[in-house]
Ligand code: C2E
Ligand code: CA
């Protein structure tokens with residue numbers, strides 16, 4: 001990298017009133033530097049002010065009309081930025097040297113210029129010293145991968161732009177989905193090896209494209225490269241590099257690109273935008289590349305607001321629990337079997353927000369646990385009330401986020417919630433998404449076993465999307481399988497999705513667990529699922545998620561139908 005930067009042409013300002021001397025100095029620079037000129041002190045000061053960012057060195061004649069070299073030095077010394085630019089004074093007066101040093105000059109060249117090679121060497125050295133000193137405060141390389149560290153990367157990118165300002169550039173941020181799991185499951189050494197390998201590829205890609213590579217944070221990689229490269233190809237190269245290190249697990253790298261960066265923004269800011277794009281596909285396994293657009297910034301601002309408002313939202317009971325009924329369909333009549341509690345946020349300014357708007361966000365930063373605890377408590381309270389007022393006998397299911405699984409003593413926590421509300425664990429079922437099982441099966445099996453020991457029933461949510469192996473599913477303790485909506489959506493007599501559903505029904509039968517199908521919207525789906533032996537159905541076919549008052553009507557109706565049934569049975 002340092003080598004690469006050395007090849008960039010730096011600008012040297014030659015301040016000389018005599019044309020012949022200007023020419024000589026330019027020749028000495030020998031195409032290694034780009035010489036620009038000022039004919040007197042006034043012009044020099046103007047140029048220095050305008051191009052302070054771009055100047056690597058000033059060669060300053062002392063004796064000039066209007067404003068002389070001393071005054072230029074004085075002017076530069078008084079400015080925090082300008083005094084960083086090294087100045088070599090060109091003079092025939094030995095006596096002036098001390099005065100110039102005091103004013104901040106770094107070296108002297110004696111006139112007449114009869115040792116070009118020496119002069120050139122002094123110019124090189126002055127520039128080198130200055131650049132080394134300027135960059136030394138940042139730790140240059142990341143110790144694990146040898147890539148440029150964050151601060152150094154930012155500085156170099158800035159530098160690069162100064163020299164190639166017209167070049168359109170892309171800022172790319174790459175991150176590994178759930179990298180911590182690799183560390184946990186395969187050990188830190190394996191994690192480090194993967195990072196090193198990725199770094200190698202990233203470095204190579206930077207080199208091939210004439211860009212800059214860096215690493216910031218444990219699993220975040222940065223690329224600053226000329227526009228026009230193919231992101232798919234870059235991703236492919238990196239993934240190929242680590243392919244045989246993964247023993248069967250998959251590492252998903254996601255990539256956010258801010259194309260053709262606006263160079264009025266700081267480098268840091270440009271990479272913030274790339275990072276926003278990258279984070280917009282966090283946890284979305286079907287998409288690995290995301291290109292930044294301005295909507296994302298709005299979304300990001302909204303997210304920040306939601307995170308900020310969440311605490312007061314809980315305190316002020318803005319989170320409302322809706323209930324969607326589940327019906328058992330294999331009996332004489334369809335009977336109310338249970339319900340799922342689904343949260344909504346009645347935000348004072350933003351209106352009623354669906355969970356998709358905030359649940360994934362709160363999962364990202366761990367806030368979800370607080371919200372889920374609140375929901376468990378609200379639901380337990382509600383269930384207790386309904387038991388007293390309506391003789392409610394059906395359980396209500398709550399969602400337990402994958403993040404909650406990591407909470408210490410989760411079983412004690414939820415048990416305490418139901419106890420405090422005077423209901424039994426049998427009245428609060430727990431839905432846990434299948435993908436949580438595949439991500440961290442050992443831990444989840446432990447937690448789920450403890451929860452069942454406490455008396456809770458476990459429903460495996462979104463079954464069919466988490467890719468559990470048959471082998472695994474038989475060793476997981478659970479009570480109910482919930483078929484994912486995606487299967488239900490496209491079922492027709494004899495088609496592929498229907499065959500999948502039948503297969504899952506077989507699995508359920510062999511595990512001796514009940515099956516709930518969700519997202520059932522129409523008669524055809526209902527009929528097919530009933531025929532396939534599905535026990536319970538949830539979906540718009542019966543009812544949308546509804547507010548507690550609405551749900552009470554469903555309980556009442558169920559109670560009435562039951563009474564009629566009993567009456568009929570008694571004759
Ligand atoms: P989920 O657990 O898979 O919940 C089922 C979603 O399907 C609900 O969306 C429900 O309203 C919707 N749905 C029900 N029947 C139908 C139907 O027939 N057709 C269609 N198209 N959709 C139907 P909702 O309420 O927007 O919730 C979305 C997701 O948010 C839930 O997916 C769940 O993962 C999460 N969520 C909701 N409440 C909570 C909560 O309190 N805690 C946690 N951790 N997650 C929650
Ligand atoms: Ca659910």
Ligand code: CA
Pocket residue numbers: 461462482484485518
């Ligand atoms: Ca579900």
